[in-house]
Amino acid sequence: MSEPIRHALRKYLIMGSQDCQRPPDEILRDAIAAGITAFQFREKGAGSLKGDKKRILGLELRDICRTHHIPFIINDDLSLAEELDADGIHVGQDDKSAEEVRRMFPNKILGLSVSNDTELAGSPLSVVDYVGAGPVFSTRTKADAKNPVGIEWIKTLRTKHPALPIVGIGGITAENAHTVIHAGADGISVISAITQAADIQSVVEKL
Numbered sequence: 001m002s003e004p005i006r007h008a009l010r011k012y013l014i015m016g017s018q019d020c021q022r023p024p025d026e027i028l029r030d031a032i033a034a035g036i037t038a039f040q041f042r043e044k045g046a047g048s049l050k051g052d053k054k055r056i057l058g059l060e061l062r063d064i065c066r067t068h069h070i071p072f073i074i075n076d077d078l079s080l081a082e083e084l085d086a087d088g089i090h091v092g093q094d095d096k097s098a099e100e101v102r103r104m105f106p107n108k109i110l111g112l113s114v115s116n117d118t119e120l121a122g123s124p125l126s127v128v129d130y131v132g133a134g135p136v137f138s139t140r141t142k143a144d145a146k147n148p149v150g151i152e153w154i155k156t157l158r159t160k161h162p163a164l165p166i167v168g169i170g171g172i173t174a175e176n177a178h179t180v181i182h183a184g185a186d187g188i189s190v191i192s193a194i195t196q197a198a199d200i201q202s203v204v205e206k207l
């Protein structure tokens with residue numbers, strides 16, 4: 001299980017319509033053509049879609065991922081993950097507990113955000129497939145993001161858990177991504193670096 005996960009984490013795009021200045025399906029297609037290895041549908045925060053509109057967009061993006069054999073992961077919304085038969089679910093520390101999600105979905109990829117030692121101590125790592133570690137750098141994409149934890153947090157996690165699949169998140173760009181990998185992450189996840197890029201092909205290549 002862990003090798004396919006590590007590969008999927010290499011270039012992990014996270015996106016919802018609120019992050020996009022052009023149609024999300026176009027951005028996702030461009031990003032897949034450029035070489036992303038996983039996608040997370042995160043329709044959340046100011047300006048995000050709800051209800052049927054969210055479901056319809058999720059279905060469209062899921063189909064694009066399926067066609068191109070890219071894992072389709074849903075942020076937090078368990079009923080949508082079930083309805084769309086998502087490949088995986090990502091939860092934060094304030095969402096439904098990872099143990100409960102694992103019980104509900106024994107076979108889906110399960111990711112959990114972990115930002116500090118306290119969260120790490122309370123996290124059931126044995127039931128998750130990977131952790132999202134961040135925000136590594138400061139970010140303006142998530143309104144309630146915590147203070148940056150730096151690449152030190154990646155190094156700490158890697159030292160404490162040598163075999164744990166880790167993806168960095170928060171403020172990661174084509175310019176600083178290599179520092180996150182050198183610190184021990186298996187991959188990087190980004191929103192704005194790709195959704196706001198003038199040239200997605202070039203950004204994903206550099207990532």
Ligand code: 3NM
Nearest residue numbers: 134135139141170171190191192
């Ligand atoms: N989660 P960008 S930071 C969705 O720290 C999200 O858990 C974070 O966006 C966390 O790549 C973040 O544009 C926003 O900085 C990432």
